[in-house]
Amino acid sequence: MEARELELDYSEVYRYLGYRKEQPEGEVKEVVERCVGDLVAQAELRSVARRFPLEFLGEQRFRIGDMELESRALARNMRGCDEAYLMAATIGFAMDRLAARASAIGRMSRAVIYQAAGAMLIESYCDALNRKLKEEAAAEGKFLRPRFSPGYGDLPLAIQPELFRVLDVQKNTGITLTESLLMMPTKSVTALIGVSTEDSHCLIQGCESCGKRDCSFRR
Numbered sequence: 296m297e298a299r300e301l302e303l304d305y306s307e308v309y310r311y312l313g314y315r316k317e318q319p320e321g322e323v324k325e326v327v328e329r330c331v332g333d334l335v336a337q338a339e340l341r342s343v344a345r346r347f348p349l350e351f352l353g354e355q356r357f358r359i360g361d362m363e364l365e366s367r368a369l370a371r372n373m374r375g376c377d378e379a380y381l382m383a384a385t386i387g388f389a390m391d392r393l394a395a396r397a398s399a400i401g402r403m404s405r406a407v408i409y410q411a412a413g414a415m416l417i418e419s420y421c422d423a424l425n426r427k428l429k430e431e432a433a434a435e436g437k438f439l440r441p442r443f444s445p446g447y448g449d450l451p452l453a454i455q456p457e458l459f460r461v462l463d464v465q466k467n468t469g470i471t472l473t474e475s476l477l478m479m480p481t482k483s484v485t486a487l488i489g490v491s492t493e494d495s496h497c498l499i500q501g502c503e504s505c506g507k508r509d510c511s512f513r514r
Contacts, residue, residue: 298338298386301419303331311411330393330408334416339387342424343467346490349379359487362457368448369487372440376489380428382442383464385483386417413482421484432490440489452476458485 308327309318319327347360355370356363359379373379390413397405421442429439445452455476462485464470470483478485 298335307415308411331412337389341468342384344382366450373489376491378490380488383485388480417482438494442486442488444486
C-alpha cells in the first residue's frame with residue numbers, strides 16, 4: 296500500500312491545527328494542501344499485524360498470546376472476544392524530516408502543518424489496515440472491535456516494550472522505542488483490536504476512550 300492510495304481527510308488536518316467548524320480558504324488552504332502533498336509523496340508506509348488468542352483472567356485482567364494486561368477500559372472494549380489482533384504501523388520519517396527542515400529555515404507554521412498532516416496520514420493508514428483486517432475476520436464470520444492504543448484510557452504506555460517484543464516491531468517496520476516509551480518515527484501507532492463472533496458495536500474508541508477531557512485535540 297502507498298500513501299497516495301489512502302483516503303485523505305483534510306478536516307482532520309484542520310482539527311489538529313485548531314480549526315473547529317469553519318475551515319480556512321485562500322492561502323492557508325493552499326499551503327495545507329501543498330504540505331499534505333509533500334508528505335504523501337515522501338511517506339514510506341510499513342506495518343505488521345498478528346492475531347493471538349485472548350483469555351480473560353479477571354474482570355479487567357486478560358492474556359493476549361503470552362502478554363498479560365490489565366485495563367478497565369480495554370477490558371470493556373474486549374469483553375466477549377476470544378482473539379485479538381496486535382498491530383504496529385508507521386508512515387516513516389518523512390514528516391519528521393519535513394517538519395525539522397521547515398523549523399530550521401524559520402517556517403514554523405509549516406512545521407506545525409506537517410505535524411497535523413502526519414497525524415491525519417497515520418490515522419488514515421491505520422483505518423485502511425483496520426478495514427483489511429475486518430475483511431479477513433468477516434471471511435471467517437467474525438467481527439472486529441474498535442482499535443485501542445496504549446495511552447488511551449487507562450492502558451499505559453508501559454506495555455509498549457511487550458508489544459514490540461511480540462510483534463518484533465523494529466525488524467518488521469523499522470519503528471524503534473525510546474527509553475521514555477515514545478516511538479520513532481513519531482507518526483507511528485501500536486494498537487490492539489478484539490476479534491469476536493458477535494457484532495456488538497462496542498462504542499469505546501479514539502477520543503471517546505480517553506479520560507483526558509481537557510485535551511485541545513479532543514473531538
